[in-house]
Amino acid sequence: MEHKIIFSGPVGAGKTTAISTISDIPVVQTEAKASDEVALQKLNTTVGMDYGTLDVAPGPKVHLYGTPGQERFSFMWDILSMGGLGLVLLIDNSREDPLAEMEFYLKAFKRFIANSAVVIGVNRMIEKPMPSLADYNEKLREMNIRAPVFEVDARDRDDVKIMLSALLSMLDTTTRH
DSSP, X not given: OOEEEEEEOSTTSSHHHHHHHHOSSOOEXXXXXXXXXXXGTOXXXXXXXXXXXXXXTTSOEEEEEEOOSSGGGTHHHHHHHTTOOEEEXXXXXXXXXXXXXXXXXXXXXXXXXXXXXXXXXXXXXXXXXXXXXXXHXXXXXXXXXXXXXXXXXXXXXXXXXXXXXXHHHHHHHHHHO
């Protein structure tokens, strides 16, 4: 059995970086020169998907798919989610309203996560410590969503591994019932 895990979140939240950090193969990326307001944040952005794999010995191979962050590419979110078992939602805490961004993506993936599991990774908390993890947990309670929230550095393999381990353990629990 192989697992398909989806990484999503706003532009610049660390999706491509997280997949590159944990993947056992060179990551396939569909990046293009950023245009519109995205060009103010970064030079290139994902327009199709990112793809990597992780061998979890003795368990299954994990396929890692990263979605584009721009809402105009949201049709890819549904396509990439097909057959997916869980969602890693990355949020950039240094953005203007990261709680609203988390809420937006959780609503966008509502049907998908209703039948799977989700973990939240909050990137760049060192640069901007507020909102706190408690604020994220409160927003999740308001939305009636149960999900673990982690402070992460998408460049740190152990941080990404902890999120994936939590997600995979949640999936093991949900597939047993």
